[in-house]
Amino acid sequence: MEPITGAEILVRCLKQEGVEYLFGYPGGSVLHIYDALHAQEDVKHVLVRHEQAATHAADGYARATGRPGVVLVTSGPGVTNAVTGIATAHMDSIPMVIFSGQVPTALIGNDAFQEVDSVGITRPCVKHNFLVKDVNQLAETVKKAFYIATTGRPGPVLVDIPKDVTIAKTTFSYPETIRLRSYNPTIKGHAGQIRKAVDLIMSAKRPIVYAGGGTVISDGSAQLVEFTRLLGSPITITLMGLGAYPATDKQFLGMLGMHGTYEANMAMHECDVMIAIGARFDDRVTGKLEKFSPNAKIVHIDIDPSSISKNVRVDIPIVGSVPHVLQSMITQMREESLKLNEAALSDWWKQINAWREMKSLRYRGSDEIIKPQFVVEKLYEVTQGRAIITSDVGQHQMWAAQYYHFDQPRQWINSGGLGTMGFGLPAAMGAQLAFPNRDVACVTGEGSIQMMLQELSTMKQYGTPVKIINLNNRYLGMVRQWQEFFYQKRYSMSYMEALPDFVKLAEAYGHVGIKIEKPSEVEGALREAFAMKERLVFLDFITDPTENVFPMIPSGGGQNEMLLAERDEMVSTHEDGMVLV
Amino acid sequence: MKNPHRHLISILMENESGALSRVANLFSARGYNIESLTVAPTNDPSLSRLTLVTCGNDQIIEQIVKQLNKIIDVVKLMDMTEADAIERELMLVKTRAVGEGRAEMKRLAEIFDGHILDVTDSTYTIELTGRSEKLDNFLRAVDKDSILEVARSGTTGIGRGARALNV
Numbered sequence A: 001m002e003p004i005t006g007a008e009i010l011v012r013c014l015k016q017e018g019v020e021y022l023f024g025y026p027g028g029s030v031l032h033i034y035d036a037l038h039a040q041e042d043v044k045h046v047l048v049r050h051e052q053a054a055t056h057a058a059d060g061y062a063r064a065t066g067r068p069g070v071v072l073v074t075s076g077p078g079v080t081n082a083v084t085g086i087a088t089a090h091m092d093s094i095p096m097v098i099f100s101g102q103v104p105t106a107l108i109g110n111d112a113f114q115e116v117d118s119v120g121i122t123r124p125c126v127k128h129n130f131l132v133k134d135v136n137q138l139a140e141t142v143k144k145a146f147y148i149a150t151t152g153r154p155g156p157v158l159v160d161i162p163k164d165v166t167i168a169k170t171t172f173s174y175p176e177t178i179r180l181r182s183y184n185p186t187i188k189g190h191a192g193q194i195r196k197a198v199d200l201i202m203s204a205k206r207p208i209v210y211a212g213g214g215t216v217i218s219d220g221s222a223q224l225v226e227f228t229r230l231l232g233s234p235i236t237i238t239l240m241g242l243g244a245y246p247a248t249d250k251q252f253l254g255m256l257g258m259h260g261t262y263e264a265n266m267a268m269h270e271c272d273v274m275i276a277i278g279a280r281f282d283d284r285v286t287g288k289l290e291k292f293s294p295n296a297k298i299v300h301i302d303i304d305p306s307s308i309s310k311n312v313r314v315d316i317p318i319v320g321s322v323p324h325v326l327q328s329m330i331t332q333m334r335e336e337s338l339k340l341n342e343a344a345l346s347d348w349w350k351q352i353n354a355w356r357e358m359k360s361l362r363y364r365g366s367d368e369i370i371k372p373q374f375v376v377e378k379l380y381e382v383t384q385g386r387a388i389i390t391s392d393v394g395q396h397q398m399w400a401a402q403y404y405h406f407d408q409p410r411q412w413i414n415s416g417g418l419g420t421m422g423f424g425l426p427a428a429m430g431a432q433l434a435f436p437n438r439d440v441a442c443v444t445g446e447g448s449i450q451m452m453l454q455e456l457s458t459m460k461q462y463g464t465p466v467k468i469i470n471l472n473n474r475y476l477g478m479v480r481q482w483q484e485f486f487y488q489k490r491y492s493m494s495y496m497e498a499l500p501d502f503v504k505l506a507e508a509y510g511h512v513g514i515k516i517e518k519p520s521e522v523e524g525a526l527r528e529a530f531a532m533k534e535r536l537v538f539l540d541f542i543t544d545p546t547e548n549v550f551p552m553i554p555s556g557g558g559q560n561e562m563l564l565a566e567r568d569e570m571v572s573t574h575e576d577g578m579v580l581v
Numbered sequence B: 001m002k003n004p005h006r007h008l009i010s011i012l013m014e015n016e017s018g019a020l021s022r023v024a025n026l027f028s029a030r031g032y033n034i035e036s037l038t039v040a041p042t043n044d045p046s047l048s049r050l051t052l053v054t055c056g057n058d059q060i061i062e063q064i065v066k067q068l069n070k071i072i073d074v075v076k077l078m079d080m081t082e083a084d085a086i087e088r089e090l091m092l093v094k095t096r097a098v099g100e101g102r103a104e105m106k107r108l109a110e111i112f113d114g115h116i117l118d119v120t121d122s123t124y125t126i127e128l129t130g131r132s133e134k135l136d137n138f139l140r141a142v143d144k145d146s147i148l149e150v151a152r153s154g155t156t157g158i159g160r161g162a163r164a165l166n167v
């Protein structure tokens, strides 16, 4: 075999991994790699306009498909620009492999031009990272990177490649499989624990299923649906898990947590047995820990042992992958014809239905001014609930989660863990590249969208006909809401002055822009936009600037201390809650 | 059990650059404390052994162990304090040794099973090994002003009996 360069080896590895898209940006240290990319057509490179967008686009691609997102950036500023996107993927356990150029090995540590300690900078926000110092180790390292990124609890893995390694030559062989003595994720749950869990569940009078993003990531949705239907119990889902169980199903109580539904949070608070599945008891979900589900015995299924009993002590931990563990439970329940106590379950549903009557997602409509919730409801109708929806961070994100009823996993793409404004647009681009024929919409706010506007250019170049749903309230709305409630309406730096004309802006990038100011025009504009199958359309909805996200558990509150929109005067938050965010 | 306890955790990890920083980073990022840390290669050159002393209640120690196990370079670890273990630390102390104090210092070193490694007309350099408390006790027994320099290795340990940490 002829020796080939490190750059060529890298490209061959990507082909072997079946990489369809590489999101990247060139620079000095990766020019050899770009040269090798130029000579082939299997791996398509998407030239973003900012490295942060490369990581978010790869992330959106990964969330939409379940396959790893792949990124290539240059050394120094290329890497530092990518860090936000890497951290975003890390917090949400998204499989991603990032290749970064590095200064030549001989210069490492010399403060060379465009040198940063990429492995050091990214260490706290990757699952693992590598510095490849020898071309003979390159192929194996790439194999390891993909293996680590996509197995167990997935996450981003960075491979830092000095420029001389991309030039050096060796013969290429790509390992078929890889075994790491120090890394063996547990997939199958412990049989004894599963049996104990089923026993506990069957003793429940007020059970609830609480499922999270891990269910989506592990492709465990089918098993979750079967398990929950078999049980007949209510189910609630976290912001990260929406779509794992059909939102239109009658057993679904809606999202839980800070802006979850009243019935979901009350049922969590009052349950006697909680089955937590691929969820991690995030502080946005639990509210104040001391007040969290006081009477619940908890079963917790998670692939990551360190997620178990981290925030909340659980009674029956099961380490394993969600679909495997649920399948074992389903099999046992079927074989032994296990059923919950029917009378108790029916009482429980009566109670839940009473909570449902509070209609906690009700909002006051208007003929004068566009209510943001109304836009999302219409978006749901016009796309028949089948679009892939990405979002940014803020009020619009919560409204998208509350009013678009996701029936399928991987339909809802948002930065839940890190809460990264700017995520939505590039993530939509990644999702659209993965699914060119599906409707993809980015629900955003005028604050968030301005963090990634440059990608409108990339999206012109690659023809991704995303629909941007800009809920333009002229405020950093979520900040404004907190200032209204907790800082006596002192709106410090939350008003967005000097906004651009988004219609002209979209047009300047070669897209279509529509400004919508009246409620009566909302549906028509959406229909018009989605009819333009080939075009990116920027829909600028001028919405009610005073609208707030309800219901809400104020920081420091318990799950049963929700504030509902019209019923409650907003009381000032608990003092110890003020330090929480 | 809410009270913090001292734990000695030994870790076998890949002898890779960066492995040590991953462990150290974990402790600073998650706000766990490290009282001491030692690291050196083992008889298998591909593995290093890192031993650290930390302190926390049961829940924190459980998290520390899980988080350490999650580090890709960590091959295996053992909480030595879970069962009977031998703990040792090495200390080198340079002391003043003049006048009446000179004989006294030598006597004290002998009581603590120390070895005097280096002698000048005004100083002794003493080597002591043992559990950390023994080394603390020695420093307490010596007049403060006569200590010129202290170098401690940090504690390492090994299980008693057949319990062994290997791969």
Ligand SMILES: Cc1ncc(C[n+]2csc(CCOP(=O)(O)OP(=O)(O)O)c2C)c(N)n1
Pocket (backbone or CB within 6 Å): A392, A393, A394, A395, A396, A397, A419, A420, A421, A422, A444, A445, A446, A447, A448, A449, A471, A473, A475, A476, A477, A478, A479
């Ligand atoms: C990069 C980044 N900076 C700051 C924040 C803090 N933050 C959270 S929501 C929000 C306001 C978002 O405003 P906008 O995008 O207009 O959405 P709205 O809340 O008005 O719907 C801010 C500033 C963040 N999440 N991400």
